[in-house]
Amino acid sequence: MALDLTIEKLVYGGEGLARVDGEVIFTPFVLPGELVQVAPPTSKKHAQRASLIGVTQPSGDRVEAPCPIFGECGGCHYQHIDYPAQLRFKRGILAETLKRGAKLEFDENRIQIVSGDPWGYRNRTQFHIENGKVGYRQMRGQKLVPAAQCPISSPKINEALAKLNRMAKDRRWPKFVSSLEVFTDEVQVQWNVQEATQPVAKHFFEWLAAEIPGTVPGALDYEVNGDVFSIAGNSFFQVNRSLIGCLSDLAMGDESGGEAWDLYAGAGLFSVPLARKFGKVTAVESGRAVDDLQRNTRRAGVEVEAVRQNSEAFLVEANAAPDFVLADPPRAGLGATAVARLLELAPRKLVIVACDPSTLARDLAGLKERYEVERLIMVDLFPQTFHIETIIGLVRRD
Numbered sequence: 474m475a476l477d478l479t480i481e482k483l484v485y486g487g488e489g490l491a492r493v494d495g496e497v498i499f500t501p502f503v504l505p506g507e508l509v510q511v512a513p514p515t516s517k518k519h520a521q522r523a524s525l526i527g528v529t530q531p532s533g534d535r536v537e538a539p540c541p542i543f544g545e546c547g548g549c550h551y552q553h554i555d556y557p558a559q560l561r562f563k564r565g566i567l568a569e570t571l572k573r574g575a576k577l578e579f580d581e582n583r584i585q586i587v588s589g590d591p592w593g594y595r596n597r598t599q600f601h602i603e604n605g606k607v608g609y610r611q612m613r614g615q616k617l618v619p620a621a622q623c624p625i626s627s628p629k630i631n632e633a634l635a636k637l638n639r640m641a642k643d644r645r646w647p648k649f650v651s652s653l654e655v656f657t658d659e660v661q662v663q664w665n666v667q668e669a670t671q672p673v674a675k676h677f678f679e680w681l682a683a684e685i686p687g688t689v690p691g692a693l694d695y696e697v698n699g700d701v702f703s704i705a706g707n708s709f710f711q712v713n714r715s716l717i718g719c720l721s722d723l724a725m726g727d728e729s730g731g732e733a734w735d736l737y738a739g740a741g742l743f744s745v746p747l748a749r750k751f752g753k754v755t756a757v758e759s760g761r762a763v764d765d766l767q768r769n770t771r772r773a774g775v776e777v778e779a780v781r782q783n784s785e786a787f788l789v790e791a792n793a794a795p796d797f798v799l800a801d802p803p804r805a806g807l808g809a810t811a812v813a814r815l816l817e818l819a820p821r822k823l824v825i826v827a828c829d830p831s832t833l834a835r836d837l838a839g840l841k842e843r844y845e846v847e848r849l850i851m852v853d854l855f856p857q858t859f860h861i862e863t864i865i866g867l868v869r870r871d
């Protein structure tokens with residue numbers, strides 16, 4: 474028997490929250506205020522998950538999702554929400570997460586929203602291949618959802634997807650390659666094999682290169698704000714092609730001065746512009762991207778000291794901090810060691826670029842002891858999904 478729910482709000486993670494007899498139920502693909510029918514949850518846990526059967530009273534913010542596999546594919550969570558409303562809801566979720574996790578009261582209306590093209594924005598995507606079919610993994614499951622196209626991916630990725638769909642049915646396709654990532658600047662195309670049970674022969678890449686124009690054998694040169702960043706296979710690079718330059722400008726803000734650190738620096742997207750504004754820049758990166766970073770700073774003609782180390786260990790070893798520190802950690806956030814050390818070293822200004830508001834809130838709960846928020850920007854790097862990117866500028870209180 475179906476259960477009727479009224480959705481109270483959207484929560485971080487993409488689902489809507491409803492309460493029935495004091496129990497919390499989460500449902501995907503809904504909107505606040507909607508009356509929906511769901512399949513009764515089977516688990517007896519306090520917070521239960523229910524799948525959506527139908528929407529009895531739709532919200533005014535509901536739109537028709539353009540993608541035929543929306544709802545099955547694990548990639549998108551918000552295609553049923555009008556884009557301006559997606560931004561509003563995400564800003565609300567960000568404010569609530571910071572309030573709950575960091576006890577940080579920040580007027581939601583003071584959060585600046587920056588957005589770009591809501592469609593065709595991804596420059597990188599990972600495809601799964603099974604039995605001659607190409608697609609994505611289903612939401613909360615491992616099954617393949619075949620995809621003929623992907624509206625959040627760039628035109629070049631869609632061109633590659635069409636070709637891959639044909640190639641995967643060809644007897645030349647190596648059956649042991651089950652996951653392939655594509656990265657592109659719309660001219661060059663880089664392929665990264667993500668899952669294969671055997672080493673992939675050179676002629677597979679030659680076949681890809683013959684079928685998909687622009688395929689490069691190694692690093693891809695990506696231009697951002699007039700600088701060229703060489704990105705080796707599997708190095709991190711920002712995914713939203715319409716907002717990369719803007720993200721870099723916003724992270725930098727108006728800062729300039731003597732010395733700066735760029736922690737979790739990747740291939741140097743922020744280190745290069747920082748080096749033009751500060752006398753000395755130290756960039757810390759633990760992965761192989763540090764080789765890209767060294768190449769990229771040389772190519773830009775700027776001087777950056779590249780340190781191949783964990784940022785936490787770097788902070789523990791440091792004796793004093795410069796005036797300005799920029800940190801762009803992965804989803805796990807800064808963590809307790811880095812936060813404790815930053816509180817001791819106490820740079821005057823600290824900018825955090827965060828891709829998960831809940832770990833950001835946890836870090837801010839510690840940092841607020843010595844810092845106050847100077848600016849808070851939500852950059853919508855991942856339209857149609859629940860993901861939230863935040864730039865937060867902190868200034869030392871003294």
Ligand SMILES: C[S@@+](CC[C@H](N)C(=O)[O-])C[C@H]1O[C@@H](n2cnc3c(N)ncnc32)[C@H](O)[C@@H]1O
Pocket residue numbers: 709710711736737738739740741742743757758759760761762782783784785801802803
């Ligand atoms: C979110 S990316 C940011 C990269 C860069 N700021 C950019 O925008 O292109 C995080 C980077 O931190 C690196 N990383 C992960 N854990 C790290 C750690 N503990 N210390 C230093 N770098 C780390 C990853 O390899 C990745 O390049």
